[in-house]
Amino acid sequence: MRALYAVLALCAATVLFSLPARAEDPIDATRHIIEDQITAFLKDDAEAAYSFAAPGIKAMYPDKNMFFAMVKKSYEPVYHPGNYAFGRSRSIDDGTMIYHEVLISGRDGKDWTAIYQMMRQPDGGYKINGVQIVPNTESKGI
Template identity: 40%
Template structure:
């Protein structure tokens, strides 16, 4: 009986770990797809990864892209873009990204994503700080 209970507990731990890993991989895929859309100057593709609340604030892809270009230059253009730590809670994921901008300066971005009714993840926000401020 104890062995069966132990096996059930182990399977639950590993299945939740696998689900967590799948969710993180999905969220990172969304962030990476948006990053690549920025690199191609594809406003429509970049905008497609934004959550509904972001689309309410920026109702057109062009307005969204202008905001990113002016307010998030290290996200828009950079030398490197590497994923850091992730945290998942309920339908939300927080993902750190280490960025080296076009001028060689280090930045920390914290993306937040929310799982949508269809199971996909959309970006709800991005906070950006110079790396020395983030420490």
């Protein structure tokens, strides 16, 4: 009987390992990118934060320090949020562009909504192509 269980376990393992790997969901993948960039901002890691920017952003801010200074000046709630949570997400053109709504409580006590635009890159990965921030946490949809 033990031999039968061993054979069944081996067959099940063979089937599981022979299944093709499922690609990560683009919505989840892009959420992780946003979280990783926010973590980099919280650690004042300009190089890591800059690495998540899309080529168009890097063309406007060709240096990580210029980029970091712009974020500090114009995107304080994103640069150092008190708390944040993901709201709605929308995938456009079969995942070519993904929008995420991020609800942020700033360190100053004010609430904000940041809309992240994520753009699929030629290698299939995603980069942050822009962020629009408004003083409001009420979800208006994307």
